[in-house]
Amino acid sequence: MAILYTIFVNLLIFGMKVLSLFNDKTKKGVEGRKQSLDIVKSAFSASDKVLWMHAASLGEYEQGLPVLEKLKKNFPNHKILITFFSPSGYENVVKKKHIADAVCYLPFDKESTVKEFVSHFDCELFFTVKYDYWYNLLAELKRKNVKTFVISALFYERQSFFTTYGKWFVKQLKQNITWFFHQTQHSYVLAKNIGLLKSSVTGDTRFDRVKQLRLRNNHVDYIEEFISDKKTIVFGSSWHAEEKVAKIISEKNKDLKIIIAPHDLKRVENLKQIFPSAILYSELKSSPTLQSSDSQTLIIDSIGLLSKLYSYADVAIVGGGFHEAGLHNILEAATFGVPVIFGNHYKKNPEADNLILAKGGKSFEDEKSAAYFVLDLFKDEKMLLEMSENADQFVTKQPNSSKLILQKILSL
Secondary structure (H helix, E strand, C coil), rough: CCCHHHHHHHEEHHHHHHHHCHHHHHHHHHHHHHHHHHHHHHHHCCCCCEEEEEECHHHHHHHHHHHHHHHHHHHHCEEEEEECHHHHHHHHHHCCCCCCCCEECCCCCCCHHHHHHHHHCCCEEEEEECCCCCCHHHHHHHHCCEEEEEEEECCCCCCCCCCCCCCCHHHHHHHHHCCCCCCCCHHHHHHHHHCCCCCCCCCCCCHHHHHHHHHEEEEECCCCHHHHHHHHHHEECCCCCCCHHHHHHHHCCCCCCEEEEEEEEHHHHHHHHCCCCCCEEHHHHHHHHHHHCCEEECCCCCCCCHHHHHHCCCCEECCCCCCCCCCCCCCCHHHHCCCCEECCCCCCCCHHHHHHCCCCEEEEHHHHHHHHHHHHHCCCHHHHHHHHHHHHHHHEEEEEEEHHHHHHHHHH
16 A cells, blocks of 8 residues: 555656646645755754644644644744645745744655655654645654644545545554544544544634634724625625625615625636626725725725624625535634624535534525525524624634643643
């Protein structure tokens, strides 16, 4: 099986190099990996004690960050390395203020490449987030006696570990992972059933992260003027489907304010065609008249504002759930006591099921059903308030996962 894994890695590398000729995102990942070794060589010496967090993408980074911040406080003299697999994670973090001494792409998981990368610093603790496992890396860290953890681990039935050929993968995890910190009891039981016994249920660290959002200054310039005390819907990380929901709502209720933050700024032009009278956020900066205009729809044509915008919402509609792209972060909205509406494609998002059970959110098979539910919700003030309170309590009552994780790490 080790030979097959090596073949898989080589095919992955070849496939990404070919795809990079046609896809800018893939090209960034391939080209960025050429810089990874130089980045760590510049940031660390061979004797530097390093805490290393690996995240597949931006969502996993946000999930792991509360734990990394606590580790930094307990090990103030250690340096910090953050690696990513995906360009979307790397590009977002490297451009912003962060706590790491080095941020780079994770090298491709070839045995020789991994050994050279790890040799340039003294990694004392490594953790990966959720389920991004690279077996040559884990084996090399084990060989160097590095304590290795999985934060917010999430096992589900369709993973390779639960197939007839998955025994080799399970064996690697048994040998090389010090401890699994599971998001859910279901994940814990699945892992236990295949012999991964070094584990505990500590919850989802994203709740720790979104609770922190409540404590910061969430003011966004010009938003109060645009809203003008009217009920407001924030569409977060919207795709075409969510924009259809927005269109239906805007046609049926002109008294509502609509703020749309698309998942990709390339969609801004499409949104201007769908909502020809909409204002762009960038226009508000230069026009006091537009700031208090009667326009119903505001399109966010800049990044980094969404989690603050949710604090202005009466209802949030979060994108990605009406197709297989995957549901975006619903907790950033729920933490502000906002009912969250989304599509029903969220197999890898247990928090979506749990928010629905808590009656703080609701999912729909199609855009029209979602739109009409929201329209009815604004006619029922009691139900709106109940869903808001349920969403707030859903987040508030979650355990302090990063604290539990840190306590266990320090005890091992």
